[in-house]
Amino acid sequence: MAEEDRTAHYDGPSGGWGSVRGISSIFGKEWATPLAIETLMRQNKPGGFMCVSCSWAKPASPHTFEFCENGAKATLWDLTSRRCTPEFFAGHSLAELREWKDYDLEQQGRLTHPMRYDATTDRYLPCGWDEAFQAIGRELRALEPKSAVFYSSGRASLETAYLYALFARLYGHNNLPDSSNMCHETTSVALKQVIGASVGTVVFDDLSSCDCMFFFGQNTGSNSPRFLHPLQEAARRGVQIITFNPVREKGLEVFTNPQSPTEMLTGRETRISSQYHQVRPGGDIAVLMGICKHVFAADDAARKQGRRVLDTDFIQQHTHGLKAFEAQVRAMPWSRIEEESGLTQQAIEGAAQVYVESERTIGIYGMGLTQHAHGFENVAMLVNMLLLKGNIGRDGTGISPVRGHSNVQGQRTVGISEKPELVPLEKLAAQFNVKPPRDKGMNTVEACEGIISGKVRAFIGLGGNFLRAIPERDRMEKAWAGLRLTVQVATKLNRSHLIPGEVAYLLPCLSRTEEDIQASGPQAVSMEDTFSCIHGSVARRKPASEHLRSEPAIVAGMAKATLPLNNRVKWDEWVADYTRIRDQIAESYPEEFHDFNARLFTPGGFYRGNSARERIWKTKSGKAEFTTPKTMSAAGFADAPGRFRLITMRSNDQFNTTIYGYSDRLRGIEGTRDVLLINPEEMRRAGLREGQLVSLASDAEDGVERSVHGLVVTPFSLPDGCLGAYYPEMNPLMPLSHHDEQSKTPATKSVPVRIRVEEGMARAGDRKEPAGHTTRPA
Template structure:
C-alpha cells in the first residue's frame, strides 16, 4: 500500500483553539473537494441532529431537545459532505482497475471515488468487480450461506446501522443458526460493557445531556473530545464559563480540551482572544498509567477524609451513600492505604502534589461527571481502568444523582444502540426465549465470536464466511498482516456499504459488494417515506429522517438488503414477515418494543419527541442490577494497565494510536491534521524530544517501527517521520489505522478482548 503522504508535507506547532476560523475554512475546503461548495448541502446541514431531520452519521454524541441553529460540528459536517459527495464509484471504475492494483491505493483515495452505485460481484479470472442484478446477488449469497455451517459464518455490524436494520440483521443471523455477531464495540468500548455491569449493574453510562448543566466538576480520561465528539465542547464551554473545574488526563495535550473558540458565537469568533480555556488542569499521564493516577487521587481523598474526621469536620467520603448503596469499600480502603506513593507517581508520571491537588478540588465538588474514551478501554486491563473510575465516583456518591455519573463517550453514531436491540455474541444479553416464542425458530444458545475471535478464526480457518453490515473490518482490526493474508481463504465475503474501502479489495472465493442508502437519503417503501431510529451515547433514542435524493436508482436501504438476504437464505424457517416489515418500518419498531419492553415502551409514539426518550437505566436511579443489588468497589489487580509488556530494551517505547481531526475511524477525509499541525502526511511518529536525543535520532528522519514481541511474527510499519511532540518520556504516538499491523491479536483486554492499542510495546529501527 502506498504511504499516506502527499507532495507537500508541513509540520509545525499549532497553538490555536479548536473550532474558530480554522474549522470553518476546513469545511469550505471539504465542500469544494466534494463538489458541494455551491450545492444545497448547507441547507441539509441545517437538518443535522434536529428533531425533524437526520442523526449525524459520525459520532454518537447527544441530540438536544432545543438544538442550536447549527447542530453540527466540523467532523460531523465532513461526514455528511463525504457521504453526499457528487462523485460516483460506478461499474466503469471497476472495469478500469483490478483489485490488486487498488490495494496499493491509500485509504483516502479509495473512498474519494464516491458513492457505490450498483451491486458488484468479484470475478477471480479478471481480478475485477463486475455488475450483477440484485436478484442474482441475493440468490447466490443465499445458496452460498446454505452450503456453509452456520457457526462458521460471521455477521459483523459497524456502528452506523439503524436500530431497525440492526434488529432485523441479528434475527436473520440467529434464524440462520449463527451467534457470531461481533460489532465495532468489540474494538473500542467492550471494556465498558464488561466493567460497568460489575460495578453499577449497567453496561452503559448514567449521565444524560442535562447533567452537564448541573455538574460542578468534570473528569476527562483518555478522550480527544475535539476530534471524536466535538459537539460536547459546547456544554464543556458552558461549564467553564460557570467556573466549573475540568480535570483532564491524557498522554497527548489534545487541543479540544485545551482551548476552544465557538464557531457559532459571532462575538467570540470576531474577538482577538484565544477562546475558552477548556481544562482547568491538564495532566499528561503516561500511556497505561490511569489506574495509578486514579489510585493516587482516591488515596488523597481518603487522607482528606481522615483529616476531616480528626478535626470533627464534615466527612469527605459520602459515608451514607457508601453504607446504603455499595459493597467492597473496606477492601478498597485497605488497597488505597497499602499502595505507596512512589509506585503511584512512577507509573502515572504525575507528581503526588498534583494528584493531591486534584483530590482537593474533587472533595469540594458536589456533582461530578467522569467522562472517558478509548484511552481507558483499549488496554490489557481496560476493564479495571473503567472500574477504577467508578470507584473514584462512588467514594463521594457521584452516581445516580443530578449533575453526576459515569459517562463513557462512545464513538460511532449507533454503536451503543445496535447492542440494545440484540447485536451481541453473548447469548445471555439477548432475549432468545422471546425470539423463539414470537418468531417460531430455535435460536442458537452458544456464545458466538467477538471481533478478535473472528480474526483468530479467519487466521486458523474456522471462519468460512463473513457478512459485513457497514464498516471497514479488515482495516480496523489488529494484526492486519495475518488477517489480510488469511482472508482470501474465506468461502464467502459479503459487504454492505456506501463507499469503497480496503476491506472490499480482499476477496474470498465468492465476494459481493452491495451498495446501500445512507440515513441522510430519502427511504421510500410501500407505505411511504420511512423514519429510522438511533440511540446516542447518553442512551436516548431519536428519530432520523433522510431527505437527500438517492445517489443511484439501484441503491436499496439496509433493511431491504437484510430482508432480501434473509428471504434467500432462511425462507420458511421462521414466522418473520420480512416484506411487511420493510414496507413499514414502524412495524419493526413495534417488534423491538415487544422484544425489549423495558427500554422501548411506546416506541413509535415517543421516538420523534424532540430530544428523544431515555432508556430505563436503573443505575441512574440508584437501583443496582448487580448480583448483590449494590454498586461495587472493584479492586484493581495492578497499577499497570498493561503489565505484561516489556519496554526495557534499547530503542523501545510504548505506542498509543491516535486519530487525526481529518478522519473518523478508518475514514480519512484528508491529510490536514490541523490541531496537531501535521499537513500532507499521516506517516509520522510523535515522540518526546528527550527520547529523540537519547536514541540519536533527528527531526524528520524516517524510521521503521516493529512490535517489541518475540512470538515469531514480524510486525513492521516502514517510513515513519520522527516528529517532536508533547508526549511523556517513553511514549510515542502514530495514526490509526496505519499502525494497526503493530497490534498483536493477543495484546487485548483480559476480560473484554478489546485490542490494547493505547499501549503497545514497539522498537524503532533507523
C-alpha cells in the same frame, strides 16, 4: 531566553475559523450539491436526520448550526457528486487497487451498483440484486451456520440492527461482532460487572448541573466536537474540568465557538481544562489510586473535625467491597504511584483536592481508558473514585463513556451481541416460534482468530472497513482469501472490499442522508445516542443511484434467500413499513421501547432508562462494587531498555478508518500521515533527528515479526517512554493477543514497539513526497 518550541503543535483554539475552513475544504473537494447546505441545516434537528459521525446528543433545543466540523465532513462525504460506477471497476483490477491509499479509494465516490467478484479477471462486475441475494443464500445454506460471522459497524439504524441480529439467530449463530468490540466493549463488560448497567449513567442535563468533571483519555475536539458547547458553558460557570491524557488535545485546552459571531470576530477563547496532566499511557490506574489515596487522607483529617469527605450513607447502603479496596489504597506507596503514572504526588493531590471539594462530579472517558490490556481495571477504578463520594445516581453526577459511531451503543441495545445472556432469547423464541442458539458467539478478536485458523468460512459486513480496523492486519489479509464467502454492504469503496473471498459481493446502500422510500412511502429510522436517548431520523436527499437499496431491504433480501419460510417472520411487510419493525423491537424490549413509534420524534429523544442511575444495582451482590485492581499499569507489559509504549491516534481529518484528508490541524501536522511523534528529550536519548525516516517494530514477545516503515521523526509533546502515530496505519504492529483481558478490546493505546533506523533510510527532505504532502512543525 527560552529554547524555541520545535514540537509540532497548533497555536489556535479548537473550533473558530479553523473549523470553518475545514468544512469548506471538504465542500469544495467533494463538489457537493448546493442542497448540501440545506441538509446540514437539518442535521441533528427535530424532524431532521441524525449525524452519521459521532453519537453525541441531538438536543431538544438545538443551535442554529447543530453540527461540528467532523459531522459536516461526514455528511458532505456522503453527499459527494463523485460516483464509483461499474466502469471504474472495469478499468481497475483489485490487485491494482490494493496499491492505492485509503483516501484515494474513498475519493472515487458513492458506489452505484451491486457487484460480484470475478476471479478470472480479478474485477468486480455488475449484477442484479436478486442474483446477489440468491447466490449469498445458496452459499450460506451450504455452510455450517456457526462458521459464518455477521459483523456490523456502528452506523446502521436500530431497525437494521434488529433485523440483522434476528437474521443471524434464525440462521443459527450468535457470531455478531461489531465495532463496539474494538472500542468500548471494555465499558460494557466493566460497568455491567461493577454497577449492573453496561452503559453510562449520565444524561445530557447532568452536564449543566455538575460542578466538576474528570476527563480521562478522550479527544473531544476531534471525536465529539459538539461536546465543546456544554463544556464551554460549564467552564464559564466555574466548573472544574480536570484532564488526564498523554496527549495535549486542543479541544480540551481552549475553544472558540464557531456559532458565536462575537467570538469569531474578536478571537475570544474559553479555557476548558482547569488542570491538564499528561499521564503515561497505561498510568491511569495509578492516577486514580493516588486520587483515592488523597480522598481517604482528607476523610481522616475531616473526621477529626467531626465531618466526613466520604459519602458514608451511600457507601453503607449502596456499595460492597470498600474494606478491601481501602486497604489496598492505603498500603500503596506514593513512589509506586508516581512511577507508574509519570506524574508527581503534588500534581495528583492537586487534582484530588478538587474532587474532595466538589459536590457533584462526572467521570468522562474515551478509548484512552478502554483500549489497554487492563482496560477493565481503568474503568473499574474510575467507578471506585466516583463511589467514594456517592457520585453515581444523583443529578449532575455519574460515569460517562463517550461513544464513537452514532448508533454503536444502540445496536447492542437491540441484539447485536455475541453474548446470549444480553439478548432476550426467551422473548424472541416466543415471538417468532424459533429456537435461537444459546451458545456464545465470536467477538471481533475471536472472529479474526477463526479466519486465520480456517474455522470461519463466511463473513458478512454491514458497513465498516473491517480489515483496516482490526489488529494483525497483514496476517488477516493473507488469511482472508481463504474465506468461501464475503459480502460487504457499503456506501463507498474501501480496503476491505479489495480482498475478496472465493465468492464475493459488494452491495451499495443508501446513506442516512438519502430519502428511503418503500411500499408505504418515505421511511424514518432511529438511533441511540451516548446518553441512551433514542432519536428518529428522516432524510430528504435524492439517492446517489437508482440502484441503491436501504440497509433493512438488503438484510431482508439476504435473509429471505437463506432461511426457510416462517409465517411469523414477515420480511416483506417489515421492509414495506419500518413502523412494523419498531413494533417488533417494542415487543422484544418492552421496558425500553414501549410505544416506540409514538415516542420516535420526542424532542431531545426519549430516554430508555438506566438502572444504575436509579441506584438499582443489577450486580451479583445487589450493590455497586468496589474492586481491587490486580496491577498498577494498564499497559500489560513491562518496561525494558529501548521499548516504547505506542499510542495510536486519529487525526482531526478522519473519523475511525475514514480519511477525509491530510490535515491534522489541531496537532500542527499537515500533508502526511507517515509520522512518528516523540518528545524532543526522547529523540536525543535515542539519537534521532527531526525529519529522519525510521521504522517501528513490534516488541511483543510472541516471535512474530511485525513492522511499519517510512515514518518521519516528528518532535511532539508526549510523556517519556511513549510514541504516537496514526491509526489505522499502525495496525500491522498490533498482535491479536494484545487486548483487554476481560473484554478482548484491542489494546491500541499502549502497544510495545521499538524504533529501528535502517541503513539507507534518508531524511524526509531527501525523499520524493507526493505532491502537497509535507511535514512541518506549526
